[in-house]
Amino acid sequence: MPVIGMATSNFFLVKDVYEAVKFARENEFSGVEIWSDVPHCYVDDFTRDKEQWSRLHTLLTESKMKSALHAPMFGINIASINHGIRKESIRQVKASIDLAHTLGSEIVVFHSGKRPAVITPSRVKELTFNLNIDAIMAIKNYAREKKVYAVLENCGVDRDDYEESLADFVHLVETCKINVCWDVGHSHCSWGVKETFESLKDKIKHIHIHDNDRSYDQHLPVGMGNIDYQLIFPFLKEFPGMIVHEIQGMNNCEEKTIQSKKELDKLLRY
Template identity: 30%
Template sequence: MTATTDARLGAAMDVRFGATAEAFLDYLTDLGLDHVEFKREYLHGHPDAPTPEDVRELADRYGVSVTYHAPFRDWNLGSFNEESRRASVRQVKRTIDDAATAGAGAVVVHGGSVPRRYPEWVRSTARENARHSLAECAEYAHLVGVPLCLENQPRDESECRYTTTPSDLEAVLAEVDVTPEYFGVTLDVGHATVNDCDWGAFVERFGDRIRVCHLHDNDGTADLHEPLTDYEPVVEAVPADYFVFETKSVADVARCVGAEPTPIDSRLTSDT
């Protein structure tokens, strides 16, 4: 089990950045990075968000690879409200379609959740709904030909989440009968850290099933998404195709690679 020699290193496009996609790609490639992940929240929220056709053209022009991140706000594959669950599945399928049009290599997805305070019968329904939703989405990913990659989530005091440990993540993957080629893993090293779990345990358990790796840091007390400057050992050890800095600011992307942050100028702000 070895790291992928031609793996791509880049950053996620967050709606908080306020940047246009083209400006952000200028910034990334100036830093020597060659990958971008488009979060659905950015694509929903930015007034000048690119279409999937635009993303393909930009990726070709800048020489970068692309992944998409399915929605994770106002969304829940494990909702015990059947209409909400179906709407969430539709959003993931739409993301898979857009990823295919854009020429993206994978779609990242979260595994759903339910409030801990709810009765056991509600929590049981939500857990089964999450499994059913993921199976439906993974089957669709196989049909379309874009891998869906389930992410390990951080623990939460108020919500039950289903993929916080290697064992929990493995159990969910085992319940979905879709070839690993199209139902893979996103390893989030920051989430592993805040869960007091060695990210290497995910590598040992899932190996080449890890297609995407999210890079950020924290002090173990909260999911802070701070810059991860010591990322090279992760890239060397994780056999992923795409490594993605997930930061809260554009300047933090530069900090991750040891570059001096530049002022946030008009290149990184929409004119709209």
């Protein structure tokens, strides 16, 4: 059976990270994915301030919940053609690996670096590919030293995401031999759930789940879009890692998170 987790980012504008973890515990989630970016659990603040990370560590331990981290994302680009931004981006992802190690979390989720412009000439895309490979390998090797799994999330939903196609993403994954955070919602509104699953299934180490109607990346509760869960239900049911509900929570985020969990729990009980 999978660990059913909740992303603390569901609440990042309305609860601090401690309140979000308590909410997860009270609502019978068995795991949390901690958003290690502003304004929640920004890596540098938490790593510097022992009181903050030890309070979070104690809360996770007392709650007996598995944890994972989502690396910083705002303004981050691990394959930026701007050297300073690239270097700082890789540093912050590595810092989140350090924080995961400190908190006893097994997984750090991160994104590939973005293209410098929406219309990118092929030789610039090739440069971004090579910068991505260098960055992903550096992050993967650093995580291995810290006994943490760094997993690359499939995006392909924003206009400047590096991976314009499933083939682009698979090429990155196979070149780097890296494990994957399969974002089911992202795959539904980009390359297709079945197609993405078939290409990545042997690499999936962690899952993000949310729904949409394929028009854009809506992060709706499970069951509120039109994903056909029957396609992947046997895999989800036997998945040994964490399935994280990652719901857009600007309004009614508590209700939406609980609704999503109930719907998936119902599916998994079949």
